[in-house]
Amino acid sequence: MSGDGATPRLDGSHRQVVVVGGGQAGLSMSYHLGRDEVDHLVLEQNTVGHEWRERRWDSFCLVTPNWQCQLPGFPYAGDDPHGFMDKDEIIEYLEGFAEFVDAPLVEGVKVTALTRGERGGFEVETSAGELTADQVVVATGGYHHPQIPRRAERFPDSIVQLHSSQYRDAESLPDWPVPITITSPSGSDSASRYWEECSWTIESGKRSARRGICGWW
Numbered sequence: 565m566s567g568d569g570a571t572p573r574l575d576g577s578h579r580q581v582v583v584v585g586g587g588q589a590g591l592s593m594s595y596h597l598g599r600d601e602v603d604h605l606v607l608e609q610n611t612v613g614h615e616w617r618e619r620r621w622d623s624f625c626l627v628t629p630n631w632q633c634q635l636p637g638f639p640y641a642g643d644d645p646h647g648f649m650d651k652d653e654i655i656e657y658l659e660g661f662a663e664f665v666d667a668p669l670v671e672g673v674k675v676t677a678l679t680r681g682e683r684g685g686f687e688v689e690t691s692a693g694e695l696t697a698d699q700v701v702v703a704t705g706g707y708h709h710p711q712i713p714r715r716a717e718r719f720p721d722s723i724v725q726l727h728s729s730q731y732r733d734a735e736s737l738p739d740w741p742v743p744i745t746i747t748s749p750s751g752s753d754s755a756s757r758y759w760e761e762c763s764w765t766i767e768s769g770k771r772s773a774r775r776g777i778c779g780w781w
């Protein structure tokens with residue numbers, strides 16, 4: 565259903581299950597519902613892979629090793645199980661999974677409200693009309709809003725601040741000096757890539773995330 569350009573109107577239709585979100589969780593849910601022959605629809609406000617495509621920096625790579633990529637029925641099948649997929653490979657893997665699942669997926673439709681139906685079930689309001697469902701699975705992900713420490717409010721305007729979801733490449737940043745606050749493996753990864761691009765020294769909190777998190781924690 566996805567990718568044909570036209571967004572169908574959903575007015576009045578009923579499904580056993582509506583899955584909100586076409587990321588790996590929503591598609592995995594669809595895989596299982598499909599196997600159990602449950603009538604369902606997956607609604608994705610953007611396109612499959614959007615989070616990885618649009619909200620990760622260009623040189624992003626997973627901090628979890630490839631062998632851990634075990635989407636249901638579709639485990640990592642490449643020849644580098646101990647490597648770390650880069651951004652393009654992740655998107656390709658996810659798009660391959662969507663094709664494999666052949667989910668009843670509608671892209672470009674945002675769910676705007678969920679209410680209990682008067683006779684049970686749910687009323688689902690979307691940007692393409694309304695529908696009803698016996699059950700709704702919310703698989704909208706957990707990283708919608710950047711968590712920025714309050715301390716950042718006290719920095720002067722002359723200091724450019726970027727959250728990692730806004731960072732793309734070294735070009736996104738002004739000329740030196742560039743302090744980078746690292747609070748996670750992903751922060752460490754973006755910092756180390758920045759360092760590679762610019763050949764400057766970075767004080768990394770721990771170590772390069774390229775080693776992945778499994779070897780450390």
Ligand SMILES: Cc1cc2nc3c(=O)[nH]c(=O)nc-3n(C[C@H](O)[C@H](O)[C@H](O)COP(=O)(O)OP(=O)(O)OC[C@H]3O[C@@H](n4cnc5c(N)ncnc54)[C@H](O)[C@@H]3O)c2cc1C
Nearest residue numbers: 585586587588589608609615626627628674675704705750
């Ligand atoms: C910087 C960063 C680095 C990460 N690195 C790793 C890693 O190395 N390894 C790892 O395993 N995990 C990593 N993660 C975590 C991983 O991205 C998430 O666990 C994973 O994407 C969750 O999948 P999901 O399907 O639940 O959510 P998402 O991938 O966020 O998908 C949710 C989907 O729901 C859609 N959606 C949201 N609201 C609506 C709505 N109202 N209507 C319709 N659609 C909607 C969104 O457009 C999106 O496509 C990282 C996360 C971040 C932020």
